[in-house]
Amino acid sequence: MKELIAYILQFGNLNQHQIDLISKKATLLALRKDEYFSEAGKIAQQVGFTLDGIVRVCYYNNKGEEITKYFIEENNLVVDLESFDNQIPSSAYVQAITDCKILLFSRKDWNELLDTIIGWDTIVHKIISKALRQKVDRRSPLVSEDATTRYLKFLEIYPNVVNRIPLSYIASYLGITQSSLSRIRKNIS
Amino acid sequence: MKELIAYILQFGNLNQHQIDLISKKATLLALRKDEYFSEAGKIAQQVGFTLDGIVRVCYYNNKGEEITKYFIEENNLVVDLESFDNQIPSSAYVQAITDCKILLFSRKDWNELLDTIIGWDTIVHKIISKALRQKVDRRSPLVSEDATTRYLKFLEIYPNVVNRIPLSYIASYLGITQSSLSRIRKNIS
DNA sequence: ATCATTTTTTGTCAAATGGCAAACGATTTC
């Protein structure tokens, strides 16, 4: 829980009372490797904060290939924003790819907090817009570089992920085949 | 100006008085093809809304290649968010790539509006988070598809852009060379 | 420990794309 508080306070100030209000609403969710936090077709009803483990967001393109849109490491918000905000069916799967511990807020509680705590909406907005900007900035370089450079960028961006998840997920994030990625790794070392 | 109002009202309600307050702050900026709205290294001091023309956001990677991160069409906000919000030097160029007409708000006026108009901040949050989500969603498919599919996706996403800007900008957005793109276009037709 | 399953590596070949340079076409400038 202290991780969440520390994270929040990077984006704005809250007094102890406000922090308590937020803390009280959080419940702990444990997900096993491969379980879903939320699924395509369903409407997102919760916001999470990863304490432990790695989550990925993925979807299937029209050739049926699985595309990993991004990974979410420890100490970050997990939420299917479009679905959660607009209450429309999601187009992506949010999946635990290692065992995970996640702090959970129901949509109802989350909205109550937004209505109750002055300044909380501003903090949330900052958190979300930073996270989204980061996703754009991480995705962009992948388009223009060759496969080896993409992998090296991945290593820079997610240094703590490489050895904890299957190669195929990394390949599907980088837009290359898993064979190619395997060869690339051999060449690098 | 009515374009801006219509755009805003998609995201929330404002009364006539509030609309007038916003309108009064806007000034008109005309940019010629190739001129910059904001530049890398400088701190963004303005928010724009494109009435006419196409803008792109680009940067240079460490090989010195110019990468187009995205295009902004008519009737969208133009703002270098990271730089504007945090008042830090920008890492990207925001460039008019056709002659443009842009409604302009200074940072001072923009912040005054945020402080004055109840509900305006919520609307702005919605606008910005939707725009950012869109950028992520448009970038992601480009990573995993081959060059021809990328170009076809580009045509879907920006149907009104193709014939108004140089091929090289499209190539730098899709992460392929301009020669390849030229060949791809020939094959498609 | 053994077997079954999953993940990763490797081989072979074909296809896609890049690098480079030249030609071609369109547009602007004087």
Place this chain on the structure above:
DNA sequence: GAAATCGTTTGCCATTTGACAAAAAATGAT
């Protein structure tokens, strides 16, 4: 209207990556 400039197309060849299949290695279950 000629020259210069800019944008696009094309040719040639080298390199990268993908598709498919099989082997090897790692992991998990009994």
